[in-house]
Amino acid sequence: MPELPEVETTLRGISPYLLNKHIKSVRVRQRQLRWPVPAALSKTRDLKVTALQRRGKYIVAQTPAGSIIIHLGMSGSLRIQDKPFELRKHDHVIFDLGENVFLVYHDPRRFGSILWTTEPAALHPLLSKLGPEPLSDDFNGALLFKQSRKKKVAVKHFIMNSHIVVGVGNIYASESLFHSGIRPGKAAGRVTATAYDQLADNIKTVLSESIKSGGTTLQDFVNAKGEPGYFQQTLNVYGREGKACRQCGNTIKQRTIGQRSTFYCATCQS
DNA sequence: CTAAATACCTGATGGC
DNA sequence: TGCCATCAGGTATTTA
Structure with a gap:
């Protein structure tokens, strides 16, 4: 249930154990994830991880032979x-890092994936069409404004589209729209340039503040050491339906947009 | 092309 | 205690 801050927290946690280290072998206990875990991974021996990066919510471990996504x-x-x-x-996949260090991939719902590519990872079909990183300078209000013209989709759905911008998931979409005073159900094409400037700024702020807090733990998110995040204490609307808006005191509402639960304050957001 | 619905899967929770 | 329905932090793919 991780969004970008949780993936970033995870990446930082595993990095000291993985970067410039060797994967001795990969043990696959359950290969049926979102896509089957490639057989090539089970056969690998002694892969040195030369780079470890995040792209959107994907973690990419680069080795001389190829990349694990x-x-x-x-x-x-x-x-x-x-x-x-x-x-x-x-616990579906276990990476043996030698000297009694193991990286364990755990995923009850198996919506996640572990892939292998010998191409540069950025060219992989799943990564090649992704929008900019929200925390980079390539992401700003002007981009959102331009991409949204004539689009009728709800602005919340729009900013959750990874082809527009990566890493904005269900929690932080609601939160950043609240901070920007924009109703989540408003058509993306009807949001003004000024409002998009604010929204882009607030997406950056919310995501970076969450990363500082170690991510959001609603039920079971824990970092690589098994510790929870603390950003949920800072949430203004997500999961707060029926409670008082921290800004105006009115009741936080919940509705479904794009099949996802959405939270907002009808007074503070228009 | 856009927009909406569907698919994947397990587990927690609440009503009866 | 059990059974059923509903919901959950994602996103590629299919359908309209």
Whole structure:
């Protein structure tokens, strides 16, 4: 259930154990994830991880032979442990990093994926069409304004589209729209340039503040060391239906947009 | 091309 | 305690 801050938190947690280290072998207990885990991975021996990066919600581990692309889906997590046999239900893939260090991929719903490509990862079909990183200078209000003209989709749905901008998931979409005073159901094409400037700024702020807090833990998100995040304490609308708006005191509302639960304050957002 | 619906899967929760 | 319906942090793919 990770969004960008949770993926970033995970990446930072596993990086010391993975970057410039060697993957001795990969053990696949359950290959049926979103897509089957490539057989090539099970056969690999001694892959040095020369770069470890995040692209959107994808984690990319580069090696001289190719790249491993990991997505955590809705319920995925990665953790480091020192014992090879202490595996839990839904621990699907285990990377042996040598010297009793193991990276374990855990994912009850199996919406996540682990892929292997010998092409540069950026050229992979899943990554090649992604929009800009929200925390980069390539992402701004002007881009949102330009991409949204004549679009009728709800602005919340629009900013959650990874081809427009990556990494804005269901929690942070509601939160950044609240901070910007924009109703989530408003047609993307009817949001003004000024409002998009604010929205882009607020997306950046909300995501970076969440990263500072170690991400949001609603039910079960934990970092690579098994610790929760604390950003949920800062949430203004997500999951707060029926409660008082922290800004105006009116009741926070919930409705469904694009099949996803959406939260907003009808007074503060128009 | 756009927009909406569907698909994948397990587990937690609440009503009866 | 059990059973059923509903919901959950994602997103590629199919359908209209």
